Amino acid sequence: MDHTIIHFEIPATDFEKLRKFYSELFGWKIEKYPGSMEYWMIQTVPVDEKGMALRPGVNGGIVKKERPEQKPVNYISVENLDESIEKVKALGGKMTSPKQEVPNVGWIASAADPEGNQIALLQPQRM
Numbered sequence: 001m002d003h004t005i006i007h008f009e010i011p012a013t014d015f016e017k018l019r020k021f022y023s024e025l026f027g028w029k030i031e032k033y034p035g036s037m038e039y040w041m042i043q044t045v046p047v048d049e050k051g052m053a054l055r056p057g058v059n060g061g062i063v064k065k066e067r068p069e070q071k072p073v074n075y076i077s078v079e080n081l082d083e084s085i086e087k088v089k090a091l092g093g094k095m096t097s098p099k100q101e102v103p104n105v106g107w108i109a110s111a112a113d114p115e116g117n118q119i120a121l122l123q124p125q126r127m
Helices: 016-025 081-090
Strands: 006-014 027-030 041-042 060-064 073-077 093-104 106-112 118-124
Touching: 006 016, 006 093, 006 118, 016 027, 016 041, 081 093, 081 106, 081 118
Parallel strands: 006 060, 073 118
Antiparallel strands: 006 073, 027 041, 041 060, 093 106, 106 118
């Protein structure tokens, strides 16, 4: 498996302002996630009926900004989340949120690298 960025999230306090900005700047399709109060899906490339990208590219989302200093986060694909969490710790990083399941997506956990930069690890659900 390639350990590549497979999703990103941009924090926002004004979802509509960011939707307008990115959709007009780049032509991205941005829509509120069904049933969600505060999550908007970003399509930088088109997807099929299962939400899988039809050509190379990375899609993402807009999330509610919880802190003024909150920055965008990239999600990196991993084969085994538990092993990756242990590697983060062994290499001087620290976990910032525990392993949790995202239904129909897989398992995620957030970490900080040794310099404090945020990343998220995502073990995709097996199809």
